[in-house]
Amino acid sequence: MIRNTSGNNGLFIPGPTNIPDQVRQALNVASQDMRAPDFGEFTLPLFRDLKRVFKTESAEVFIFPGSGTAGWEATLTNLFSVGDKVLMSSFGQFSTLWVDMAQRFGLDVEHCKVEWGLGVPFEDYRRILEQDKEHKIKGLFVCHNETATGVTSDIKQVRTILDDLNHPALLCVDAVSSVAAIDFRMDEWGVDAVVTGSQKGLMMPTGLGIVAVSQKAIALRAQATLPRSFLSFDDMMKHNATGHFPYTPATSLLHGLRASLDFLFEEGLENVFDRHWRLAHAVRCGVEAWGLELCAKDPALYSDTVSAIVVPEGFDSGEVLKAAYYRYNLSLGSGLSKVAGKVFRIGHLGNMNEIMVLQALAGAELAMKDCGIQIELGSGVAAAQETFLLNNRVSLKQAA
Numbered sequence: 001m002i003r004n005t006s007g008n009n010g011l012f013i014p015g016p017t018n019i020p021d022q023v024r025q026a027l028n029v030a031s032q033d034m035r036a037p038d039f040g041e042f043t044l045p046l047f048r049d050l051k052r053v054f055k056t057e058s059a060e061v062f063i064f065p066g067s068g069t070a071g072w073e074a075t076l077t078n079l080f081s082v083g084d085k086v087l088m089s090s091f092g093q094f095s096t097l098w099v100d101m102a103q104r105f106g107l108d109v110e111h112c113k114v115e116w117g118l119g120v121p122f123e124d125y126r127r128i129l130e131q132d133k134e135h136k137i138k139g140l141f142v143c144h145n146e147t148a149t150g151v152t153s154d155i156k157q158v159r160t161i162l163d164d165l166n167h168p169a170l171l172c173v174d175a176v177s178s179v180a181a182i183d184f185r186m187d188e189w190g191v192d193a194v195v196t197g198s199q200k201g202l203m204m205p206t207g208l209g210i211v212a213v214s215q216k217a218i219a220l221r222a223q224a225t226l227p228r229s230f231l232s233f234d235d236m237m238k239h240n241a242t243g244h245f246p247y248t249p250a251t252s253l254l255h256g257l258r259a260s261l262d263f264l265f266e267e268g269l270e271n272v273f274d275r276h277w278r279l280a281h282a283v284r285c286g287v288e289a290w291g292l293e294l295c296a297k298d299p300a301l302y303s304d305t306v307s308a309i310v311v312p313e314g315f316d317s318g319e320v321l322k323a324a325y326y327r328y329n330l331s332l333g334s335g336l337s338k339v340a341g342k343v344f345r346i347g348h349l350g351n352m353n354e355i356m357v358l359q360a361l362a363g364a365e366l367a368m369k370d371c372g373i374q375i376e377l378g379s380g381v382a383a384a385q386e387t388f389l390l391n392n393r394v395s396l397k398q399a400a
């Protein structure tokens with residue numbers, strides 16, 4: 001099939017996300033002396049402002065050239081040792097991959113396998129930690145927003161479990177597809193390590209793996225013996241103190257980050273979160289109007305950054321994706337691994353607004369219809385439009 005590429009690329013995958021013009025322009029900079037004595041005047045405010053995004057006063061922030069996956073690896077290798085017992089759970093592709101990485105590094109993973117569409121298994125975590133009287137479990141791992149299934153888990157509940165049991169395990173959180181789109185409160189939730197990447201909520205190209213680490217975890221890193229070199233917190237901290245880096249930083253991406261942070265603060269973080277809820281809610285109402293279901297099993301788990309939509313029995317979501325891509329120049333997110341063929345996803349995070357969401361819904365309707373799925377054209381769009389009407393907004397949020 002020949003792809004129709006005229007018009008704008010409809011990009012509705014949950015990362016990389018659409019890049020604001022301000023950010024794209026900021027990326028275009030001449031090469032810069034990264035050892036210049038005043039380089040820190042540019043870089044130190046980036047660390048300070050990332051703390052605002054993570055909502056932490058005291059954490060150390062690390063900016064690695066890499067992606068979210070590098071952030072996972074930095075967390076594991078700087079804070080743990082071979083044979084360390086850790087508690088993890090999987091309920092989607094990303095949480096599964098973090099477990100896999102921990103196992104490859106030789107950690108002793110207590111792995112709670114959860115049905116895809118559900119979230120962090122609080123009861124299991126509580127039971128397992130309760131039995132761990134000797135505090136053998138060194139780390140507790142959580143995927144805040146499982147991008148494969150569109151499930152957000154409540155991090156505060158995990159902190160409550162640790163506090164109730166007075167358990168000292170480090171709380172490590174994958175927030176790659178939530179930071180800067182869904183509220184994240186590192187200090188309030190007592191998170192010890194949080195990982196994100198540049199190409200999701202931060203609306204940048206891929207290329208930065210960003211990690212924030214609590215002082216408690218920083219203090220423990222000397223005891224951790226996994227080898228680390230490129231992703232060493234120690235090396236970074238030595239140079240970051242003056243705003244420099246142990247090796248050549250991705251300077252143009254740092255300029256993009258500056259623009260992205262300015263863009264976020266201009267709207268206001270709370271407004272950014274609110275917008276994401278509004279757009280997500282509209283998508284969810286659209287899906288309901290189609291008579292289809294989300295992969296996420298419970299409204300309390302619905303993600304404000306991505307929705308995974310289950311196609312009816314007998315249909316292949318891959319065909320919907322192809323129709324959308326080739327005929328309508330619209331990229332929707334694919335079903336990954338266990339849910340391949342079963343779901344397609346709409347990424348509604350980052351530089352996104354109401355009319356863009358309607359574009360995604362209208363395109364998804366066309367693509368589904370092309371594949372023979374019986375939905376009523378315009379039904380999802382109309383349902384979403386209803387939620388955008390000024391008069392409906394306030395009451396909808398109260399009712400949800």
Ligand SMILES: *Cc1c(COP(=O)(O)O)cnc(C)c1O
Pocket residue numbers: 015067068069070094143145146147174175176177197
């Ligand atoms: C995208 C994503 C990752 C992987 O990040 P990369 O930047 O692709 O390495 C990890 N976790 C979640 C939840 C993600 O959405």
